[in-house]
Amino acid sequence: MKKLLIIAAAAVACAFVSNGAEAKAAAKAKVAKFNIVERTEAKEFTGKDGKVFRYRIAEKASPDGSKIPLVIFLHGAGERGTNNQAQLVHGVGDLVRWMDQHEKGYRLIAGQVPFGKRWVEVNWGAKSHTMPENPSETMALLLEMLDAQLSDPAVDLKRIYVTGISMGGYGTWDLISRRPDVFAAALPICGGGDVAQAAKIAKIPLWTFHGSADGAVPVCRSRNMVSALWANGSNAHYREYPDAGHAVWVETYKDKRVLSWFFKQKKK
Numbered sequence: 001m002k003k004l005l006i007i008a009a010a011a012v013a014c015a016f017v018s019n020g021a022e023a024k025a026a027a028k029a030k031v032a033k034f035n036i037v038e039r040t041e042a043k044e045f046t047g048k049d050g051k052v053f054r055y056r057i058a059e060k061a062s063p064d065g066s067k068i069p070l071v072i073f074l075h076g077a078g079e080r081g082t083n084n085q086a087q088l089v090h091g092v093g094d095l096v097r098w099m100d101q102h103e104k105g106y107r108l109i110a111g112q113v114p115f116g117k118r119w120v121e122v123n124w125g126a127k128s129h130t131m132p133e134n135p136s137e138t139m140a141l142l143l144e145m146l147d148a149q150l151s152d153p154a155v156d157l158k159r160i161y162v163t164g165i166s167m168g169g170y171g172t173w174d175l176i177s178r179r180p181d182v183f184a185a186a187l188p189i190c191g192g193g194d195v196a197q198a199a200k201i202a203k204i205p206l207w208t209f210h211g212s213a214d215g216a217v218p219v220c221r222s223r224n225m226v227s228a229l230w231a232n233g234s235n236a237h238y239r240e241y242p243d244a245g246h247a248v249w250v251e252t253y254k255d256k257r258v259l260s261w262f263f264k265q266k267k268k
Helices: 002-033 092-102 137-150 167-178 195-201 220-231 249-253 256-264
Strands: 041-046 052-060 068-074 106-111 155-165 185-189 207-211 237-241
Touching (some): 041 137, 155 256, 167 195
Parallel strands (some): 068 106, 068 155, 207 237
Antiparallel strands (some): 041 052, 052 106
């Protein structure tokens, strides 16, 4: 009898181990099958001057017809081009996976800057810059498209978000400075803005990130922006990764605390 009980217990234990292993394998397979290019649709927006803005969109309608949040993602310098795919390399997949799991519906737009152009036409290596009076050619097109999105009744105007990396970090600071009343939250990563704009954007919930050993964009660009925001009464968060280089977006977009905070923000 004891032998039978031992054998039965062992069989149950093996079943639990097997089920656990199968669950892990299934989870890995699900991750492996996730293809952000397939999950997004290539589109083009034509501005009033006839210029074209290439972008990809990931979208899921709410099953109950409720309004959906809109996320603007701004890529880095290495993803510039005309193929309308390279901008998906960093970050977009993490954001879409998060929203798939936690949002009833959503819309994410990731535009692509052409070769030789920038979200903000400033020197990335400089320790400061003054925001250009006029947006860059690509940013101007994005602003036009954003205005069109804001008129879409499906979009929740209380939940418009923007995040960007490196060149797109600069773009994030620039975009919220040009449309300070639009965004529910911003996540600029290893970029820089114009400290003179801090008073305009101090009320926007914001969390910014930088590596202390960043060799591409001086870490003082984030430090100075946050200091200026705090001086204007902002509750902005700042995370500096010790001894980290430029690509801190990898860890940032995989941090559930960051994404949970980001998508919980709503305009009053």
